[in-house]
Amino acid sequence: MTNFKLNEVELEAAFQSRIDSEQKIEPKDWMPEGYRKNLIRQMSQHAHSEVIGMQPEGNWILRAPTLRRKIVLLAKVQDEGGHGLYLYSATETLGITREELIDALHEGRAKYASIFNYPSLTWADVGTIGWLVDGAAIVNQITLQRTSYGPYARSMVRICKEESFHQRQGYEALMVMAQGSPEQKKMAQDSLNRWWWPVLMMFGPHDAESANSAKSMKWKIKRKSNDELRQAFIDQTIPQVEYLGLKVPDPDLKWNQERGQYDFGEIDWAEFERVIGGNGPCNRQRLEHHRRVDREGQWVRDALAAYEAKQQARSAA
Amino acid sequence: MKDKQDDLINYVIALGDDSLILGQRLSEWCYHAPFLEEDLALANVALDFIGRAQMFYEYASQLETRVLKENARSADQIAFLRDTRDYRNLLIVELPIGDFAFTMARQFTVDVFNQLYLQQLVNSTDSTLAAIAGKAIKETDYHLRRSQEWMLRLGDGTDESHQRMEKALKELWGYTAELFTMSAYETALLRDGISIDRTALCSDWRKIVTELLQQATLKVPSDEWQVTGGREGLHTEHQGDILAKMQYLQRTYPGLEW
Numbered sequence A: 001m002t003n004f005k006l007n008e009v010e011l012e013a014a015f016q017s018r019i020d021s022e023q024k025i026e027p028k029d030w031m032p033e034g035y036r037k038n039l040i041r042q043m044s045q046h047a048h049s050e051v052i053g054m055q056p057e058g059n060w061i062l063r064a065p066t067l068r069r070k071i072v073l074l075a076k077v078q079d080e081g082g083h084g085l086y087l088y089s090a091t092e093t094l095g096i097t098r099e100e101l102i103d104a105l106h107e108g109r110a111k112y113a114s115i116f117n118y119p120s121l122t123w124a125d126v127g128t129i130g131w132l133v134d135g136a137a138i139v140n141q142i143t144l145q146r147t148s149y150g151p152y153a154r155s156m157v158r159i160c161k162e163e164s165f166h167q168r169q170g171y172e173a174l175m176v177m178a179q180g181s182p183e184q185k186k187m188a189q190d191s192l193n194r195w196w197w198p199v200l201m202m203f204g205p206h207d208a209e210s211a212n213s214a215k216s217m218k219w220k221i222k223r224k225s226n227d228e229l230r231q232a233f234i235d236q237t238i239p240q241v242e243y244l245g246l247k248v249p250d251p252d253l254k255w256n257q258e259r260g261q262y263d264f265g266e267i268d269w270a271e272f273e274r275v276i277g278g279n280g281p282c283n284r285q286r287l288e289h290h291r292r293v294d295r296e297g298q299w300v301r302d303a304l305a306a307y308e309a310k311q312q313a314r315s316a317a
Numbered sequence B: 001m002k003d004k005q006d007d008l009i010n011y012v013i014a015l016g017d018d019s020l021i022l023g024q025r026l027s028e029w030c031y032h033a034p035f036l037e038e039d040l041a042l043a044n045v046a047l048d049f050i051g052r053a054q055m056f057y058e059y060a061s062q063l064e065t066r067v068l069k070e071n072a073r074s075a076d077q078i079a080f081l082r083d084t085r086d087y088r089n090l091l092i093v094e095l096p097i098g099d100f101a102f103t104m105a106r107q108f109t110v111d112v113f114n115q116l117y118l119q120q121l122v123n124s125t126d127s128t129l130a131a132i133a134g135k136a137i138k139e140t141d142y143h144l145r146r147s148q149e150w151m152l153r154l155g156d157g158t159d160e161s162h163q164r165m166e167k168a169l170k171e172l173w174g175y176t177a178e179l180f181t182m183s184a185y186e187t188a189l190l191r192d193g194i195s196i197d198r199t200a201l202c203s204d205w206r207k208i209v210t211e212l213l214q215q216a217t218l219k220v221p222s223d224e225w226q227v228t229g230g231r232e233g234l235h236t237e238h239q240g241d242i243l244a245k246m247q248y249l250q251r252t253y254p255g256l257e258w
């Protein structure tokens, strides 16, 4: 018997040359197991983040101060759920089910963005999350529009459009407060104080310490390094902070004329590790909420399955 | 003339209250639904109702402006700055969301009613109300398709879902009578063809609901009890809980822009 199958080394070389020439990898294409695993990890983490992120903002839907704000917020949280759905589907193209991905989340094997382990304590936080958290996500996701895996790249194109919309809405909500009463200004500043550093942490550890980075860059799953993205975010955000008349809680922040970029202080990496390690203010609450809702919805999903089975039996008869 | 204007304002606000309070209740499901698709769908329905409330309140605000000039309330003031006794919504919309069966049973009974009601309201001699109804009826067609489907799924799903659904129907049945109860201001507006005769919709509603419940293998609850009062501001205790949350920022920081 002749074996036309290329061996693993040849396949991998062909794969890498496709990546190097900026061709997209599609679900049916051969891919190294490590590439597939790496993508599942990153894409499902992204999907879980969209869904868990519904909690801190959803927390304010019932308390939104005007009808318009209520509509905008509810629609935003709904969008995030849609992003989650879209990303779960894209991840499923890699041969894994949404149920498996959610099990991994519930069992602590999969992560979500650590930023959502912080609480949304005031109405200003809704604005700040839209402006800064969605803003940071966009900086990352814009580069992911060119990621090597086709379904992921395409989902990023669509999601980015909505995220920029969220960012503008968040900024606008905060602007009203920053120009409002002394209490509102104080609320806005307090919110920025609490979210600034956690948002910078969203870009992950320094490049040198980032465990998954090298491989991800080689495979063009990731297109820019953590530190590059963080710097880009700071450079674009500081003028927006100044326009609001607010101040970031970083005494070391200053414009560096030579570099043409902002210098900024060191992130508290101990806090980063602490929150990622499960000791943020809301880790248990976020995960437990997701587990509880999943448990409570089981009878509905069972009913749906039973009804569909009956329908099929009827149409077969 | 002034009385007639008051009747119209009260009527429009009552319709707004029905939409707002139901929308507020439905939005409680966002990130609490049995699966992600349902989070999105329930949020969609909630958005329709809150948007509808906004249209009614904007109109009420315009009507007030004609009479009260600069002392008229804005839509948000109407929505957020009244106390329990001044809200005019039907009791059925203020009841807590309960389990998914209760939410869907309520939605179904209200959707059937809304469809019948809006089909009439599009012919209102008040062109603004007719226009709002014209937009709302398309949304309601979609809401009803959904809630109807869920009645079938849960009624004819598992034993547990069937039991939960029958329990839900029993718990809310006595509140459905109010859908067909005319308030004084609605009656007053009837002669000019502005409002709708709710009592006339009852038999059609019953027919549609009964047929679907039968199809869903569910019993139609008996009419042993009924409670009304929402239109006169005689609410359940749940109304206060809704308002405490909804009005929190407006009450804590009075008179600010958000």
Ligand SMILES: [Fe+2]
Residues within 6 Å of the ligand: A050, A079, A080, A083, A159, A163
């Ligand atoms: Fe998103």
Ligand SMILES: [Fe+2]
Residues within 6 Å of the ligand: A050, A083, A137, A159, A163
């Ligand atoms: Fe995102």
Ligand SMILES: [Fe+2]
Residues within 6 Å of the ligand: A080, A134, A162, A163, A166
């Ligand atoms: Fe977003």
